[in-house]
Amino acid sequence: MTAQDRAHVDAQYGLLTTIAAEAEVSLSTVSKVVHRRRDVAASTRARVEELLARYGYVRVWEQDASAPRQIVAVFRDLSGPFTLEVVRGIVDAAGALGVDVITGTTSRRSISQWLEECLALRAKGMIIVISMLTEEDQRRIVEQQLPVVLIDPLSSPTLDIPSIGVTNWSGARDAVQHLLGLGHTRIGMVAGRSHSLAGAARLHGYRAALEEAGIAYDPAIVRSTDFDFDEALVASLQVMASTEPPTAFFAASDAQALGVLEAARQYGLSVPRDLAVMSFDDTLVAAMACPPLSAVRQPFEELGHEATRVLLQLAEGRPPASLRVELATELVLRTSTATPRHLARK
Known part of the structure; x- marks a missing residue:
């Protein structure tokens, strides 16, 4: 992440923190309003929306439409046959939706670093495949309402992060x-x-x-x-x-x-x-x-399509119908x- 990117991320985070303090609500509540979650009281929503407009906050999906639509897909490694099939499923599904995919691994860069990179790239969100999330990573994803979808997580998310798997x-x-x-x-x-x-x-x-x-x-x-x-x-x-x-x-x-x-x-x-x-x-x-x-x-193709679909839905501020989806095997x-x-x- 460049110094300019870091400055942009810090500025966005700082702005939401300022709005939370002025509205006398938590940062999590402001994030819910930003992502148009329904579980916020109408009066609180109106107060936060007024402050967002006053400070000129622009939601990710309201930014320049000419900017490339992209997502980040992070894997533990890219060496096994399973991983390569999942990569193909995500890339094919994203391509059909006009979305570019940036792939990476956790061998040299942590999930926390990838979250920062995702923000710096102004990507729609991140798909994480077969990785272990720390409690701090999970807290940050939920509190900041970062669009993240897990495929076959090594452990069950302790917080409300959607995951895709099979039976x-x-x-x-x-x-x-x-x-x-x-x-x-x-x-x-x-x-x-x-x-x-x-x-x-x-x-x-x-x-x-x-x-x-x-x-x-x-x-x-x-x-x-x-x-x-x-x-x-x-x-x-x-x-x-x-x-x-x-x-x-x-x-x-x-x-x-x-x-x-x-x-x-x-x-x-x-x-x-x-x-x-x-x-x-x-x-x-x-x-x-x-x-x-x-x-x-x-069903690798369906895994990639479902993960991409849920991720883009989250990026548009729409929570998924279910936090856990299991696709049938044969x-x-x-x-x-x-x-x-x-x-x-x-």
């Missing part, structure tokens, strides 16, 4: 039920980390499907890793070396499923004859794997899953 629990349950339907009763899992909302929900869906089938959960054939190829490879080899290895694996992401496939290759197992493998995500790499992966498909069956070999012989 992780039911998608995982469907995947494991498919393996059970093929005749597998010894099903391992490479799960996500417990601090990840999506990872935890997929593990719970896995456990629910087993419980419904009357199969006890066995922690010996479950490993939690990042949504990462290398960690999944190591974890899968450990499980395959157990005294009673599984005949099927459910991986919480495509990257982890690729790790399972490589572990099977190194262990001399044929997929799906010796080991069935089911994934979650269905990014482009799922269909390119050898063999192509059966997977729970996330099962895509390919050749990485089959009946267990001991049953196929019968």
